[in-house]
Amino acid sequence: MKNINFxxxxxxxxxxxxxxxxLAIIISITNSFNSILEExxxxxxxxxxxxxxxxxxxxxxxxxxxxxxxxxTKVIQNGSWPEKINYLQQELHKRGSNYFFFFIADKNGNxxxxxKKDAGNIGNRAYFEQVLNGKTIVSDPVVSKxxxxxxxxxxxxxxxxxxxxxxASIEIKDLSKNINRYTNSEEGIYSFLINEEGxxxxxxxxxxSDRQPFYNIDNFLVNEYDFTTQxxxxxxxxxxxxxxxxxxxxxxxxxxxxxNWKIVTIIxxxxxxxxxxxxxxxxxxxxIITILIAIILSILISNNIARPITQLKNTFQKGxxxxxxxxxxxxSNDELGEAAASFNKMMEVIKDLxxxxxxxxxxxxxxxxxxxxxxxxxxxxxxxxxxxIGIDDFKSxxxxxxxxxxxxxxxxLAQRLTNQLEAEYLVSRVGDEFYFYLTADHLAKKAExxxxxxxxxxxINNNYFIENNIIYLKSSLGVSIYPDDHQNIDILIxxxxxxxxxxxxxxxxxxxxxxxxxxxxxxxxxRLENQLATALERDEFLLYYQGFNAGxxxxxxxxxxxxxxxxxxxxLISPGxxxxxxxxxxxxxxxxxxxLEKGCQDLYKLNQKFxxxxxxxxxxxxxxxxxxxxxxxxxxxxxxxxxxxxNLELEITxxxxxxxxxxxxxxxxxxxxxxxKTAIDDxxxxxxxxxxxxxxxxxxxxxxxxxIDYFINNANNxxxxxxxxxxxxxxxxxxxxxxxxxxxxxxxxxxxxxxxIQGYYYSYPSPLEDVIKELEKKAADN
Numbered sequence: 101m102k103n104i105n106f107x108x109x110x111x112x113x114x115x116x117x118x119x120x121x122x123l124a125i126i127i128s129i130t131n132s133f134n135s136i137l138e139e140x141x142x143x144x145x146x147x148x149x150x151x152x153x154x155x156x157x158x159x160x161x162x163x164x165x166x167x168x169x170x171x172x173t174k175v176i177q178n179g180s181w182p183e184k185i186n187y188l189q190q191e192l193h194k195r196g197s198n199y200f201f202f203f204i205a206d207k208n209g210n211x212x213x214x215x216k217k218d219a220g221n222i223g224n225r226a227y228f229e230q231v232l233n234g235k236t237i238v239s240d241p242v243v244s245k246x247x248x249x250x251x252x253x254x255x256x257x258x259x260x261x262x263x264x265x266x267x268a269s270i271e272i273k274d275l276s277k278n279i280n281r282y283t284n285s286e287e288g289i290y291s292f293l294i295n296e297e298g299x300x301x302x303x304x305x306x307x308x309s310d311r312q313p314f315y316n317i318d319n320f321l322v323n324e325y326d327f328t329t330q331x332x333x334x335x336x337x338x339x340x341x342x343x344x345x346x347x348x349x350x351x352x353x354x355x356x357x358x359x360n361w362k363i364v365t366i367i368x369x370x371x372x373x374x375x376x377x378x379x380x381x382x383x384x385x386x387x388i389i390t391i392l393i394a395i396i397l398s399i400l401i402s403n404n405i406a407r408p409i410t411q412l413k414n415t416f417q418k419g420x421x422x423x424x425x426x427x428x429x430x431x432s433n434d435e436l437g438e439a440a441a442s443f444n445k446m447m448e449v450i451k452d453l454x455x456x457x458x459x460x461x462x463x464x465x466x467x468x469x470x471x472x473x474x475x476x477x478x479x480x481x482x483x484x485x486x487x488x489i490g491i492d493d494f495k496s497x498x499x500x501x502x503x504x505x506x507x508x509x510x511x512x513l514a515q516r517l518t519n520q521l522e523a524e525y526l527v528s529r530v531g532d533e534f535y536f537y538l539t540a541d542h543l544a545k546k547a548e549x550x551x552x553x554x555x556x557x558x559x560i561n562n563n564y565f566i567e568n569n570i571i572y573l574k575s576s577l578g579v580s581i582y583p584d585d586h587q588n589i590d591i592l593i594x595x596x597x598x599x600x601x602x603x604x605x606x607x608x609x610x611x612x613x614x615x616x617x618x619x620x621x622x623x624x625x626x627r628l629e630n631q632l633a634t635a636l637e638r639d640e641f642l643l644y645y646q647g648f649n650a651g652x653x654x655x656x657x658x659x660x661x662x663x664x665x666x667x668x669x670x671x672l673i674s675p676g677x678x679x680x681x682x683x684x685x686x687x688x689x690x691x692x693x694x695x696l697e698k699g700c701q702d703l704y705k706l707n708q709k710f711x712x713x714x715x716x717x718x719x720x721x722x723x724x725x726x727x728x729x730x731x732x733x734x735x736x737x738x739x740x741x742x743x744x745x746x747n748l749e750l751e752i753t754x755x756x757x758x759x760x761x762x763x764x765x766x767x768x769x770x771x772x773x774x775x776x777k778t779a780i781d782d783x784x785x786x787x788x789x790x791x792x793x794x795x796x797x798x799x800x801x802x803x804x805x806x807x808i809d810y811f812i813n814n815a816n817n818x819x820x821x822x823x824x825x826x827x828x829x830x831x832x833x834x835x836x837x838x839x840x841x842x843x844x845x846x847x848x849x850x851x852x853x854x855x856x857i858q859g860y861y862y863s864y865p866s867p868l869e870d871v872i873k874e875l876e877k878k879a880a881d882n
Contacts, residue, residue, distance in 0.1 A: 117413065137379055141372055145351050145365065146338065147519060152291065153353040153363050155555065156279055160254075161357055163198070163268065164236045167256040171266040172864065176204070177259050181212070188214050200244075200251060200269040207232070207264040219246035231255045231265040238358060241272055241301055252301075276302040279363060282552075288368040296360035298332035331362065346370070356813050393446075397439045415443065457529050459507055460514035468528035468535060469589050475537075476582065476589070484582040485538045485549055486589075488596035489517070489560065492574045492604055494532040500758055501569060506532075508566050509573070520556045533600070535593060546613070553577055553611055563806060570820070572782075572804075576604040580614040629685055631667070632678055636691060640666050643698055644865035648717070648836065648856045654846070656875075658715035658749075660858065661699035662865050663691070683721060692724040693733055700741035700748065702868050707747070710875055717749040717779060722756045726763065731770055738776075745775030749800065753781050757796065765795055772797040779836070783824060794831055801828045805839025808859070812844055825853050 170176055175187045188202040192214055205211035209223025222228055227239040236256040244251050252275060255267035279291045279302065293301035327341055327350060336353040347369035355361045394416075415428045427447065428440035456463050463471070476484065491497070491513070498506040510532065517527055517534055527536040540549055557577055564571040578599025580592045595614040603612035635641060645659040665673040682688040696718050703716040724730055738745055750771065757764045757780065771778055779800035780793070793801075803824055810817045821837075828835045837849050840859030849857055866874070 121417070137376055138372060141375060142338065142349075144523070145349075145367060146336075149351040149353045149363065149365050150336070151519075152279065152282075152365065153355045156293075156363055157356040157358070159278060160238050160355075163254045163270070164238065164256070166195075167254050167266060167268055168236055168860075170202075171256040171258040176266055181217075185212075185214060185217075198270070198274075200247075200249070200271045200274070203246075203267045203269070204258075205265050205267065209264075211267075213246055216246050221245075225253075227253060227255055228265070231257050231267075233257075240295060240359070244269060272302050276304055280304055283365070287371045287374075289365065289371060291363055291365045293355075294328050294332065294362050294364060296332060298328035300328070301361060328364075331364075332360075397443070415440075460511050460529050462514055462518070462527050462529050462534075465528050465530050465535070468526055469593075471526055472537065472589055476587075479539065479582075482539045482541060483544070483584065485540065485553075486580045486582060486592045486596045487536050487538070487553065488533055488578045488580075488593070488600040489536075489557075489575050490533045490597075490600050490604065492576055494573075496755075497571065497573065501566075501571070505566050505569065505571075509564055509571065512564055512566075513560055513575075516560050516562075517556065520559055533597065535596070549579075550611060553579065557610055565816075565820070572806075574610060576600050577611045578603060578614065579612070585614050628678065629681055632665075632681055632685070632687060635665060635667075636687075636694060640668070641691070641694065642666050642672075642867065643695065643702065644867055645702070645871050646858060646865040647863040647871075648715075648858050649862045650856050652847075652850050654857070654862055656714070656862075657856065658717065658747075659703070659871070660717040660751075661695060661702075661719075663695050679721075683723060686723075688721045689723045689727060692719075692721045693737075695719075696733070697737045697741065700737050700743040703747065704742050706868070706872070706875075709872070710879070713747065715747040715749055715777070716743070717751055719751045719781065720756075722753070725752055725756050725767065726760070731767065731774075734771070734776060735774065738774075746777070749777040749779055751779045751781040751802065754783060761795075765797075768797040782838075793827075798833065800834045800836055802836045802838055803854075805859075808837055808839045808845060808849075812842075812848060821849075821854075822852050829853065 170188070170191065173187070175183050179187070184204060188204075192199055192202060201214045203211045203213040203219065205222055205228075209221045209225075209228060211219055211222050213219045222245065225239070225242065227237050230237050234257050237254070239253040239255070241250055241252055243249065250272040251269040252272065253267050253269055255265045257264065258266050276292065279293060283289050283291055290304045292303040295301050327339055331337065331339070331350075331352050334352075338349060338351050340347065340349050342348070349367045349369065349372070350364055351367065352362050352364040355363055397416075411428070411430065427444045430437055430440035432440075456467070472486075491509075494506065497509065510529070514527065514529060514534065517536065521527065521536060521538075525537055525539075527534060529535075538549065538552065557575060560575050561573065564573065578596045578601070580586070580595035580599065582592055585595050586592050599612045599614040603610060642664045644662045644664055646662060647656050648658040648660065649655060650657045663675050663679075665675075665678050667673050679688065682691055699716055699718050703714065706712065707714055724733075727733070734748075734750070737743075738748065768778055777799040778797070779802055780796075780798055781802050782804040783801045801824060803821055807817045807821050807824075811821055812818075825835050834855045835853070836856040836858055837845075837854045838858050840846050840849065840857045840861045842861055845859075846857050846861050863874070
């Protein structure tokens, strides 16, 4: 030590401290971060399997809904066999690979398929009796009697001449492809289904073992996994197992709406280890750089006294602890000052690369562009779909609820969007717009990308519950394709934003691809607008009626009138398509007044014919409601049609009520004085505040279908529905539940105190003639 000069002593001390401290921090961070990263991956995979379960459930429900619709068509119920087979083959062609074949069976089980007439008898199938009893079911796997291939069957009862059911078959291999469509098979990840007994239903490999065949069917699915018997009684979870000396993880989750089927995803430990190894490499590189910087800085500061050395050491420690805002205050004109300046510049660079949007935590747009440039440079034989998502009419949300709640919506939207994307895909925010991207093989169909983007939109548009407000919003999505549309990132972003803003003006689709798709959409919209202008005078509108049912017995007490456009070329067009066009072009008031008068005329005929006291509920558009002659119009319709005021209920949306609170209160008071009832439609999905409800002279709250769909299986939705019912009853209001489709939903809603139930469980929307026939039959039966 005596031979070491003072300068080297000063140098050695901070150098030794910094090196030891850096290594200790790096080792600690490495160990901790590896554990945290594995936990994050596990949590993401748990969320992914839950989302897969929901997607599979939605997919199966969609198929059941298809069968219900087909089974209720006139051609299936009353057509000749050639007409039926022609219709089903057309639908099979439209659906592509969704179905293997359709079949129709009589009440004795004799059936014919779209492949073969008189294909045999299915009377001994387990699902047959269930369908005869009026259920729409998804069967366990069976071997087709006509094709000898493993399938599942989706079947629904139909009415008609000696018909019992309409069925559709889906091959097991197609079911397996469906659940594995978003699975990274190259990493050894795959998913399969098991039934309530723990046996395999669908698997990417049909013959994966030589053990006992599944359901005793030779060369079919078999049970390879010992752990399936352990999880069959559990709803969800994870476990770890070893297969051929390879550690793997199984994530499983029950599929809603099935007979306790579960979806299981297998992920190799090697997949997890890859992510961990990448992080470790980065940490090692950072470690080397940090030590080198420490050595250089120690040399530079060795000629200074201990105080500035200590100050700089403390500054480094704060930076190593994660404080990227720390800066050195040393301003000397020597090597120490230069080191301090270098440190400050380094922190600025790190902050620029590392810090994200302050509100959502997402990367800012500059980082997004930089990383996207790097990503594009690595693409090979792939297309990149750059997407822009914007909230429709976000200004109204800020105006109604304040910017604080608006910011919370943006944060939740960012979380939902991030959860829908793979970790490698970035998301960025600019104002109330979000940008992200997906990639796909250049041979991938645009429809597949569109389906994936629609799934993302559906998740994003789910209701937002913030500070005792249930907020419903809609978002629009625009897509620009690399390299088809352009190769410059700024232009791609601009194009996706243009497509998004163009589709915001659409009344139906909320997704559009840039360029020709937008032009076609605008042209089609313009044609519909022109045809809509004369649709009323050409008598192209129809009214359908859906019943309101009260009490446990489901007594019919009234009807809601629903408009349809019977387009001469396109057939029946949903109001979800033409009503927004009518609102945008000023036709809605005229159409709405026609619906009000025609509906009251039909109600008067109905009550006169059956000596009944049914009431009619009519939807009122915002344009009708704010019209200065609205009250006079209602009075004239009542006088002209002879309908009693107490038998008329006018439905207005939540958003209509908050456009002008003072005007709303005044009009509702006058309607109440006339004896006309009013209802808030789709309650819980719009913008109304609970503070205003008690001020309105209303009589009914209608709970939106989105809450009823998951009322049975979703505790949050169940709590919301019960809260709405309790709120309504405390305010002496009647409660109507929309979209009730099952007996269990109806029973649970009755138990919760719901006054009136509306939905497919009791009746489908029907023309007046069908309603009269139904009531006549009921009267005859009694």
